[in-house]
Amino acid sequence: MAAGLRVDIAVCTFRRPELAETLRSLAAIIVPDGTAIRIIVADNDLQPSAEGLVDALRSEIPFGIDYVHCPASNISIARNACLDNASGDYLAFVDDDETVARDWLVRLLETASATGAEAVLGPVRAEYDLSAPSWMRRGDFHSTRPVWVGGEVITGYTCNVLLDRKTPALAGRRFNLALGRTGGEDTEFFTHMYKAGGRLAYASDALVYEIVPEKRASFQWLAKRRFRSGQTHGRLLAQASAGSGKAVEIVRATAKSGFCAVAILILLASPVARSRYALRAVMHAGVVSGLFGVRELEQYGTSEVAAP
Template identity: 25%
Template sequence: MTADASERIVATVVVCTYNRASSLRQALPSLVRQEFARHGSFEILVIDDGSTDGTAEVVRHLAAESPVRLRSITVPHGGVAAARNEGVHHALGEWIAFFDDDQDAEPDWLSSLLDRAVQSGADCVAGRIEVVFLGETAGASDPTILKLFGSNGSMADEDETGPGSIPTVSVGTGNALVRRVLFEKVGLFDRSLSYGEDAEWFRRARRHGAVTVFARNAVVRHLVPAERLQLSYLLPMAGRGAESRVADDFKDGGLAVVLRLCALRAAHVCLIAFPRLVAARMAGDQSASAGRACSVHFSIVYIRTAMGILARSPGRWTMRRAKSA
């Protein structure tokens, strides 16, 4: 469907994808079914990051039948941060919603995000992500594994009626709504990051004074295939998350905060995580064992990365913190 040139687009839903044609066949129809008429019009913008698996054909077919404006832009493969920046650049909406290509949205998802934004006056709204494991479910009950895949149930404790920001919870682009003009103030996603670029952007936005609130009724489901529950997939993901967190913690708190967190993580590994890992393996509890292994690995990589940065450039992060203060 194409929109009239004079039509006001309230929101653009940006979906970045790379070689996930099969996932898009479920993700995009859930967006087309959004109940948004009372707010006006919205569009779906797919950024195809150089896919080679037939993604373009899937999008073309869905767009031909969609009652909602659905368009696609194909760019050379440059990573998810670059793809999201393309989405921001080409979005027509006053608000930009971010949605992953392996998710499924409730029909009132987008409306719930915008309702919360209007009610609170916030700059960013984060919604609830429920993780659904497909097929094999080993690891599905462990909170650490759920968190790795984006589960953010702890954010539901935030005040639903007031405009209070969320300073302690990592917000990501799996379920978020952002004022488009905020990118002019904060800048775009950091293309140098291959992981955690979304969390880095939201933390940067907070440092610029942006207010983020939570909309517990704006629900998406992250559909995770069984093969991603293997430690060969989970441990590298935990390690990349640790590396990204170190950089963000240096920017937010400087040297003193990172050193304190390194000490706390070392104590956590020695006194809690590793003993629980041993106990879980002895008991044959695969779920708890996978979770504790990821927890131990995250802490070890966090400490190793922090010490490596300090060894290479001891004054770099303290100087950056001073400039940003």
């Protein structure tokens, strides 16, 4: 890693007090020699509700913090504000309810240097408390890792990623505002980046941690999330297909959902496997929905966030 490197770390936030722990974990990261760090906090609330929290923590953070108010209730607006305000060689994204390992940034930068990839993803490890169902804790349904297709990662996420701002595949690229309340804006962003020649690598040891709150520790929450994810995938398939190609994709996704439904019956005695196939069935049903052009479920700016 070259000396004189500049890295911006972006955190988009909306009424989450957990932001304080996110920033404190960033304050404790190991920084490679000669690397300058700056944090960008993009507040997506209608009012600048996170500004006081950020100002109160400035004395604890050894890096500069730029607070950006970018209303309202549309995550794409916040992510684009981070892109617009970034000036470093690299831009990393983490969520406002996560904490990072001390060597998190070092591992991302090492992988970026070794691979030359335009984007480096790291894992998000879910942390459950004892109130979560045992099948959920055993199956680890909330952790996030990339999906490999034919030995490649062809899309990504923003909960743990490092972007090389110098790459042509990212030049001028922005998150889709139309997806800023449904989610899936990051899947679309990285899918198009990949199609433009951008490569995605994986740093398996660049760990980020996320505590699973009680409201997310349910099959219903997971099912809604997987269905919306399927909708996004289906919409992207529809964009890439035409005529009979779209019909083939609908048949394929329907068959996959049906196969998973049969597997659920076979695996009734195994809660982890049964739930995994049930969520896959829901996801493939979402793909069918997306292929038919059904509007994606809204996740941001609704019940997912806390009341003011």
